[in-house]
Amino acid sequence: MKEVILRIWHIGLREIEIFSHRRMFLFVIIIAPLLCLIYFTQIMQRGIPTKMPCGVVDEDNTSTTRSIVRILGAMQNTDLKAHYASFTEARKAMQRGEIYAFFYIPRNTTDNALASRKPEISFYTADTYYAAGSLLMKDLQTTSELAGLAVTRATLSGKGVAPSLIMGILQPISIETHPLSNSTLNYSVYLNNIVVPGLFFLIIMLFTAYTIGYEWKMGTQKELFELAGESSTIAIAGKLWPQTLLYCLLMILIDVYFYKYLGFPLNVSLFRIICAGLLCVFASQALAVFFFGIFLTLRMGMSACSLFGVLQISVCGFTFPLTAMRPVFQYLAWVSPLRHYYMLYVNQALNGFRLVYAWPSIVALLLICLLPLTVLFRLAHAFKYVDYKP
Amino acid sequence: MNIIKIWYDELQTVFHDVGIILFVVILPLAYPLIYAYVYTPEVQREVPVAVVDDSKSSLSRQFLRKVDATPDVQIAAYCTNMTEAYSLLERQDAYAIIHIDGDFADALSKGRQTVVGLYCNMMSMVYYKCAATACSNVSIAMNRQIKVENYLRPKTKREAEIMETPIGYRYTSLYNPQGGYAAFMIPPILMMIIQQSLFLGIGMSMGRSREQNGGFVIPLDSHYKNSVEIVLGKMLFYLMLYILHALYAFIVVTKMFSLPQLGHYWDFILFVIPYIVDCCFLGMVLSYLIHRREDCMLVFVFMSLPLYFMCGLSWPGSAIPDWIRHLSYLFPSTFGLNAYMRISGMGASISDVAFEMKGIAIQTAVYFVMACLIYTGKIRKMLNREV
Numbered sequence: 001m002k003e004v005i006l007r008i009w010h011i012g013l014r015e016i017e018i019f020s021h022r023r024m025f026l027f028v029i030i031i032a033p034l035l036c037l038i039y040f041t042q043i044m045q046r047g048i049p050t051k052m053p054c055g056v057v058d059e060d061n062t063s064t065t066r067s068i069v070r071i072l073g074a075m076q077n078t079d080l081k082a083h084y085a086s087f088t089e090a091r092k093a094m095q096r097g098e099i100y101a102f103f104y105i106p107r108n109t110t111d112n113a114l115a116s117r118k119p120e121i122s123f124y125t126a127d128t129y130y131a132a133g134s135l136l137m138k139d140l141q142t143t144s145e146l147a148g149l150a151v152t153r154a155t156l157s158g159k160g161v162a163p164s165l166i167m168g169i170l171q172p173i174s175i176e177t178h179p180l181s182n183s184t185l186n187y188s189v190y191l192n193n194i195v196v197p198g199l200f201f202l203i204i205m206l207f208t209a210y211t212i213g214y215e216w217k218m219g220t221q222k223e224l225f226e227l228a229g230e231s232s233t234i235a236i237a238g239k240l241w242p243q244t245l246l247y248c249l250l251m252i253l254i255d256v257y258f259y260k261y262l263g264f265p266l267n268v269s270l271f272r273i274i275c276a277g278l279l280c281v282f283a284s285q286a287l288a289v290f291f292f293g294i295f296l297t298l299r300m301g302m303s304a305c306s307l308f309g310v311l312q313i314s315v316c317g318f319t320f321p322l323t324a325m326r327p328v329f330q331y332l333a334w335v336s337p338l339r340h341y342y343m344l345y346v347n348q349a350l351n352g353f354r355l356v357y358a359w360p361s362i363v364a365l366l367l368i369c370l371l372p373l374t375v376l377f378r379l380a381h382a383f384k385y386v387d388y389k390p
Numbered sequence: 391m392n393i394i395k396i397w398y399d400e401l402q403t404v405f406h407d408v409g410i411i412l413f414v415v416i417l418p419l420a421y422p423l424i425y426a427y428v429y430t431p432e433v434q435r436e437v438p439v440a441v442v443d444d445s446k447s448s449l450s451r452q453f454l455r456k457v458d459a460t461p462d463v464q465i466a467a468y469c470t471n472m473t474e475a476y477s478l479l480e481r482q483d484a485y486a487i488i489h490i491d492g493d494f495a496d497a498l499s500k501g502r503q504t505v506v507g508l509y510c511n512m513m514s515m516v517y518y519k520c521a522a523t524a525c526s527n528v529s530i531a532m533n534r535q536i537k538v539e540n541y542l543r544p545k546t547k548r549e550a551e552i553m554e555t556p557i558g559y560r561y562t563s564l565y566n567p568q569g570g571y572a573a574f575m576i577p578p579i580l581m582m583i584i585q586q587s588l589f590l591g592i593g594m595s596m597g598r599s600r601e602q603n604g605g606f607v608i609p610l611d612s613h614y615k616n617s618v619e620i621v622l623g624k625m626l627f628y629l630m631l632y633i634l635h636a637l638y639a640f641i642v643v644t645k646m647f648s649l650p651q652l653g654h655y656w657d658f659i660l661f662v663i664p665y666i667v668d669c670c671f672l673g674m675v676l677s678y679l680i681h682r683r684e685d686c687m688l689v690f691v692f693m694s695l696p697l698y699f700m701c702g703l704s705w706p707g708s709a710i711p712d713w714i715r716h717l718s719y720l721f722p723s724t725f726g727l728n729a730y731m732r733i734s735g736m737g738a739s740i741s742d743v744a745f746e747m748k749g750i751a752i753q754t755a756v757y758f759v760m761a762c763l764i765y766t767g768k769i770r771k772m773l774n775r776e777v
Contacts, residue, residue, distance in 0.1 A: 013649065024624075024679070024681070024685060024688070024689070027687045027689075028689070029416075032692060036692070036696060039696055039714070040696070040699070042711055042713075042714065043699055043700065043705060043710055043711065043714050044705065044709075045711060046709060049705070049708065049709035050708070050709070051708065052706050052708050053708055061425060066452060079708070086657065089407070091500075091564075092742070094564070094736070094740070095732055095736050095737065095738040095739075095742045096732075096742045096743075097707075097728060097732055097742075097743075097745075109557070113556055113557050116549075116552050116556070117552075118551065118552045118555065118556065118557075118558055119557055119558070119560040119581075120539060120557070120560055121557060121558070121559050122559060122560040122561070122562065123559070123561055124558075124561075124562050124563075124564050125561075125562075125563055125564065125624075126498075126564055126565055126566075126736065127563040127564065127566035127567075127569055127573070127574065128565045128566050128573065128574050128577075128650070128703075128731055128732075128735045129563060129574065129704075129706060130566075130574040130575075130704060131561070131704060131705065131706055132706040133566075134519065134569075137561065137563075140561070141561065144485060144557075144559035144561075145559070147557045147559070148556050148557040148558070148559070151556035151557060152542075152553070153538065155542070155553075155556075155757060156541070156542075161541070165501055167503055167768075168497075168501045168502050168503045169501060169537055169541050170533070170537065170538075171503060171533055172497075172498050172501075172503060172504065172532075172533055172536045172537070173453070173498070173503075173504055173506055173529040173532055173533055173536075174503055174504070174505055174506070174529065175505075175506050175508055175522075175526050175529050176505045176506065176523045177506065177508045177510065177522055178505050178507060178508065178509045178510065179510050179512050179518060180479075180509055180510060180511060180512055181512055182512040185512075185515075185518075187705075190512065190515060195695065198695075199692050199695055199696075201492075202691065202692050203692050206688055206691060206692070208689060210684060210687075210688055213684070217682070217684070227740045251653075269755075295744050298684050299408075299409045299412070299683075299684065302684055302687050303412060303687075304489070306687055306691045307424075307560075309691075310694065310695075311424065311428070314425070314428050314429070315428065317514070318513070318514060319514070319515075319516070319571075320428075320429055320434075320516065320571045320575075321434050321514050321516050321517065323434065324431045324433065324434040324435070324516075325428060325431060326427065326431065329428060338437065342513075346511070346513040347480075350512065350513065351480075351511065351513075354480060354482040357480050357481055390407065390409060390598070390599075390683060
C-alpha cells in the first residue's frame with residue numbers, strides 16, 4: 001500500500017515538472033476558467049436586460065395615440081428609440097439591427113375607437129433575437145391591452161361607475177407571479193450557474209484527455225508505465241491528482257464567488273453545493289479517461305471530449321428544456337455530468353428541496369465516476385503496445 | 391506562381407492528415423446537423439403544472455379549463471393544498487403551481503379584484519414563460535368577458551365584441567413565426583462553426599509544421615520566401631474549402647431543418663467571402679500561439695461560448711457592457727454572426743449589414759498585415775538559423 005502511494009506521489013511530482021515547462025497549460029486550467037467566470041458574470045451584470053431599443057410608427061398622431069406611445073416609453077424593458085414614418089421604414093430599421101421591435105398605430109385609430117368601429121393596432125418583434133423579442137413582447141402587449149382598457153374606463157366613467165369600482169371591472173382577475181427563489185428574474189443567476197461550470201467541465205475534460213495523451217505524444221508512455229509498476233490505475237491516478245487538486249480549488253472558488261460574493265440564491269449550505277460541484281468535476285475527469293481509453297489516440301480522445309463537453313451545455317437543458325428535445329438526447333443526458341450538476345443545483349441551491357428527490361443524479365454521477373474501470377485493460381495494453389499517431 | 395505552389399502544398403498537407411481533415415471537413419459538416427437536431431423541436435409545449443383550487447366554483451373551473459386548453463400548459467394534478475402541490479414541484483412532476491383563492495367566485499360576482507397566484511420553479515425561463523403566458527392570456531380573455539357580461543350590458547352581438555376590445559391588437563412575431571428556439575440558435579451557430587473550425591484547422595496545421603520542421607512554421611523550401619505569398623496561398627486553400635461549407639450551411643442545413651430562409655444568394659456570397667478570409671487571417675495570427683498540434687483544441691474550443699454570448703444575439707446587444715462590446719470587435723464572429731442572422735433570417739441586403747461589413751473589412755486588413763509580419767519574422771529567424 002505504501003509503495004502504491006509512493007508511486008502515485010512520484011508520478012504526480014513528475015506531472016508538476018511537465019506543467020512547469022508549459023506556460024500554456026497554466027493558461028488553460030487556471031486563467032481560462034477564471035476569465036470565463038469574470039466575463040460571464042460581467043456580461044450579465046445587470047441581471048435582466050432592460051431598455052431595449054424599440055420603434056414606433058404612429059400614423060394617426062393624435063393626443064390619444066401619443067399617450068399610448070408615452071405609456072410604451074415608460075415601460076421597463078423598452079427604450080423608445082425612434083419614430084418611423086411608415087411600416088416599411090420600421091421594418092428596414094429592424095433588418096439593420098437598430099431595433100428589436102416596433103409598435104404600429106394605423107391612421108384613424110382614434111376616430112374609429114371613438115366611433116366604436118373597433119380599430120386595430122399591432123406590434124412586431126424580431127424573434128430572431130429571442131430574449132429581446134420576448135421581453136419586449138410583454139411590454140408591447142401590456143401597452144396594447146391598456147389602450148383598449150382606457151376606452152372602457154372612459155365608457156364606465158361616463159356611465160357613472162365609481163372610480164373605486166372601476167379596477168375590479170377592468171381587471172377582475174389579476175395574475176400574481178411568484179418566480180420562486182429568483183424573484184427578479186435575474187438572468188445572471190439563471191444562466192451563469194450552469195454556463196460557467198459547463199465551460200469549466202469542458203476545459204477539465206479536454207485537459208484530462210490531453211495530459212494523458214501527452215505521454216504518447218512525447219513517447220514517454222512506457223516510462224510512465226514502468227514508474228507506475230505496470231498498473232494503469234496507478235499511472236492515471238498519479239497523473240491526475242495534481243490537476244484534480246487544482247480543479248477542486250477552482251470549483252470551490254467559483255461557488256464562493258457565486259453564492260457568497262455575488263449573493264446568488266442558495267437555499268442549502270455552501271458545503272452541499274460544493275460537494276455536488278466536486279462530484280461533477282470527478283465525473284468529468286472520469287468521462288475524459290473513458291473517452292481516451294476507448295479511442296486510445298490523443299486526437300480522437302480530445303475530439304470526443306470537446307464534442308461531448310460542448311454538446312452537454314445544450315443538452316443539459318437549462319435554456320431549451322430537455323423535456324422538449326428528442327428522446328436520444330434525453331438518454332444522452334444521463335451520462336452528462338453537467339445535466340446532473342444542473343439537477344442538483346436546481347434541487348439544492350436554487351430551491352432547497354429535499355435531497356431525496358435528487359438521488360438519481362447522485363447515483364448517476366457515482367456510476368460515471370466508475371466508467372474508467374471499464375477501459376483500464378485497454379489502457380494497460382496501450383501503454384505497452386500503442387504508439388502516438390498524429 | 392509561388393502562391394499556387396503554396397496553395398497546393400497546403401491542400402496536400404491537409405488531405406493527408408486525418409487530424410486536420412477531422413476539423414476542416416468533418417466538423418463543419420457534422421456539427422450543424424447535430425445542433426439543428428438538438429434544437430429543432432423548436433418549442434416546449436404542455437408544461438405540467440399543479441393546481442390548487444380553493445374556490446371550487448364554476449368560474450374557477452372555467453379559468454382552469456381554459457389554462458389547460460392553451461398549448462403551453464397542461465394541468466398535471468389537482469392538489470388539495472399548497473403543501474401537496476409543492477411536493478410535486480420537488481419531484482419535478484410539475485414546474486409551476488396555480489393557486490386560486492377561496493374568494494375567487496365571490497369576489498368576481500361582487501365586483502372586487504381577485505388574485506390568482508402563480509408559483510414557478512425558476513430552473514428554466516422557458517417553463518416560467520409558458521406558465522406565465524398561459525395564465526395571463528386566459529385572465530385577459532376572461533376579464534373581457536366578465537367586464538362585458540356583468541357591467542357593460544351590450545344590446546347586440548357586435549356591440550359586445552366592440553366592448554370586449556374597443557381597440558383590438560395583433561401581435562406578429564417576425565422572422566421566427568413559431569417563436570422557435572432553432573430559428574434563433576442555429577443560424578449564428580452555423581457561422582460560429584465556420585470560424586472555430588478554421589481556427590482549429592489552421593492551428594493544427596501550424597502545429598503540424600512546427601513538429602515536422604523542427605520548430606519552424608514553414609518548410610525549408612525556396613517557394614516560401616515571401617510572407618505575403620505564404621499568407622495568401624494558405625488563405626486561398628481554406629477559402630475554397632469553406633465556401634463549400636458556407637453554402638452547405640446556407641442551403642442544405644437550412645432547408646433540411648426548415649429554418650427561416652429569406653436571404654438572397656448574392657448577398658450571402660458577398661458577405662461570406664470576406665468573413666471566411668477574415669477568419670483565416672485571424673486564425674493564422676492566433677496559431678502563432680500553437681506549438682503542438684493538439685494545443686489548438688485546448689485554446690480554441692472553449693472560446694466558442696464566450697464569443698457567442700458577446701455577439702449580442704441571444705444576450706441583447708443593448709445589455710452588454712461597453713468593455714465587452716469593444717472586446718467583441720476583435721473577433722470576426724461578432725460581425726459574422728450578426729450579418730448572417732440578418733441576411734439569412736431577416737432578409738437583409740448587403741447594405742443593411744454595412745456596419746458589420748465595414749468591421750469585417752477593417753479586421754481583414756489588420757489581421758492580414760499581422761499575419762504577414764508574423765511570417766516575415768519567422769522567415770528571418772529561419773534564415774538566421776541557417777546562416
